[in-house]
Amino acid sequence: MDDPDPHDDTSADYEQFETELLAQDRDATGVNTADIDDTTAQSQINELLDADVVTPVPEDRVLVHEPSGTAFDSPTQLAVFHRGWTAACDADEEAE
Numbered sequence: 054m055d056d057p058d059p060h061d062d063t064s065a066d067y068e069q070f071e072t073e074l075l076a077q078d079r080d081a082t083g084v085n086t087a088d089i090d091d092t093t094a095q096s097q098i099n100e101l102l103d104a105d106v107v108t109p110v111p112e113d114r115v116l117v118h119e120p121s122g123t124a125f126d127s128p129t130q131l132a133v134f135h136r137g138w139t140a141a142c143d144a145d146e147e148a149e
Contacts, residue, residue: 094132101135 089097098116101107108117115124116131121138125131 089129089132089136091129094129097132097135098128101131106135107131 098107101118102109106119108119109115110117110124113124115126116128117124118131118135118138121134123134125134
């Protein structure tokens with residue numbers, strides 16, 4: 054019996070296609086952080102400050118995200134980080 058032609062083997066194509074579909078599914082259910090503008094970020098930071106989730110450190114001119122211990126010098130970066138961090142924590146809780 055002849056060996057199959059390796060160029061006719063489509064199993065790798067199927068696996069790649071399935072991987073791409075799974076990635077699209079994860080993206081569809083993920084949190085979109087691209088829509089955070091400066092005004093939205095500042096509003097969210099104010100809410101986080103009131104909830105004691107963020108601590109300002111005036112002498113270093115940074116905001117510290119208390120649950121993770123990460124410091125940020127940009128309110129927008131902190132807001133984007135917090136959205137992603139919250140989504141990751143929610144995903145971990147769903148997986149349990």
